Amino acid sequence: MSDNKQLWRKNLINIEPYVAGEQPKNDRIIKLNANENPYPPAPSVQKILNSIDAAELKKYPSADAVPLKKALAERYGLEPENVFCGNGSDDVLATAFRAFFNSDKPIVYPDITYSFYPVWCELLKIPYVTKAVNKDFEIDVKDYYEENGGVVIPNPNAPTSIGVGKDFIVDLLEHNKDCIVIIDEAYADFGKYSCVELIKEYDNLIVTQTFSKSRSLAGMRVGMAFAQPELIKYMQAVKDSYNSYPLDQIAIAAASECLKDEEYFSETVEKIKKTRDEGKEILREMGFKVFDSETNFLFASHNKYPAKEIFEFVREKGIFIRYFNKPLIDNFLRITVGTDEEMNMLYSAIREFLSSKNS
Template sequence: MSRFLSNELNNLEAYVPGEQPKDVKYIKLNTNESPYPPSPKVIEAINKLAVEGLNLYSDPDTRELTLSLAKFYSVKPEQIFVGNGSDEVLAFIFRAFFDKERKGCFPDITYGFYKVYAKSFGIDANQIPLRDDFTIDINNYINCGRNIIIANPNAPTGLVLSHEEIIKILKTNTDRVVVIDEAYVDFGSKSCIDLINSNHNLIVVQTFSKSRSLAGGRIGYAIASEEIIEDLNKIKFSFSPYNINSLSSIAGIASVKDEAYFHECNKKVIRTRERVKEEFRKLGFKVLDTKTNFVFVSHEDMAAREYHKKIRENGVLTRYYDEARIDNYVRITIGTDEEMNEVMKITEKILIEFASLGKVI
């Protein structure tokens, strides 16, 4: 730390992303990326732009991408805000709608960046405990008097709140914003976008990083009332007007247009996930009922920390959280069928090793 750092940032705890090693070839199942490449149409569009347009600034209004998303979701273009990954969208939401009076809350076990943003923006944020089975008790959010952020499905649990439950939260907090982070919604749960026109406090956040195979493209978006989007644009234009680069924008547009490819990849991920859930259960794992592109698993006879370490030694990256309540779970992204066959084979081998050592670790 330099002696020049602002006093306000002395105690900042930065978000720690999953590792992205380039030295050895791993089966990479630690950051919930898609195992499939982006649509071939995305590659085609990027190649074309690379020779034609990179000398110019990108469009600060991301007009064409916004129009494609508006058409896809049947909302007005004025109801869409595009950011550099949903992380940036979330950061702008914190900047725009949270302050000393407008405090926040979110589950104690959820996407780690909410806590980091709350701290870096100096926001008082309650972390509300999940129930013992990791479900969200919505009674904690009724008339709660704070802005609310809920990942639905939640991460890293993969569990889902129903539409009815979200409606109850929205209707009892009309003076506060309710942010529903739908990073994983395309893997089998229901989006809240249809609730936006009847709930002016709702902000739905989504991303191209998971279901659109574009994590490296860094595109996220918020869908909300026109007024909320206007506020977010004000923040963006006072911070980084060209936040979406031309290559990402072009990639995003081509991706949204190739609906068939989007559905096909997501169907494959869901099919593999359901199979893998069963296979983990057959090996004695507890597997939460995820509706995402990852599973959150735990085994009575093998400490999660050890499993995470052993499977890494065998060439598979997974995510382990050294945090209270979830330190005996490992989060594993759903890869291709071939990758998951390998994961199951290695897992079985690790379990046998532990059993033959007579070791309950």
């Protein structure tokens, strides 16, 4: 085959894709590597699934996910015009990147953060720069005072589990009035502050959230954004340009129903937070440095033994946690908060590892 027939290969995209947590090959694995909720969604969701009329699936769903927009607006004290829905917060964020980051100025975000951000920037040819977090993985708001093409801050951050409060967000917005500011709140329900309230005051603010974590609907892929109606219209226009039906009927119905059971939602979130905070202390007693988490996971580094060794040892025991082979965080583990039983099995495996090192 001549070289001329291979010229098309030069036009293939050259991109380093996002790498998700390892998926187990069987159901005997304890999966603590994807930040999924260990508890099922609200019981009423099962009733919705049982009531689905398969014949209705011959029809397209609501193009704008109107029933879910109305349910979300009611839940957050907003209007449906303030809400955008998509296939998980990843789809919502990607839509926002397409809609708002089109200048020749670079967007800015932390150097240690969600690894999908650079993937979208490379894919969409968006210029970007990162700002270094400090030695404690904290974000310095002053790093974001300079002129830019947009700001993305996850709050709480991943994989560090560290959150910021209202003062930080207001400061950030006051110094970035000429660009779009996205606050990625995938884990906000486990933290101390959500800035959804601020969209009424700042017309350049977009807040993204998801049903995958606190609402236990990762398998449904439902995400949302809150912003002023003008910004929502731009996101809707982008969505309609490449995929005008992003959420299926079942996802819309299940997510809408899920919002109705606040008691169950609060109960499961509090159970996770309790297990998380207890786990933090248990790991510290075993010699780990563990950050105070505002998420449904723990970010930990052992004072003596490499993270990779611990990761590989517990994996052999059938327990999956997350190890990142990346600069600055390659000696840290990200541990999803599971049930008390699952966490106790993890602690036992770690103790066995430590015992083997001390024998």
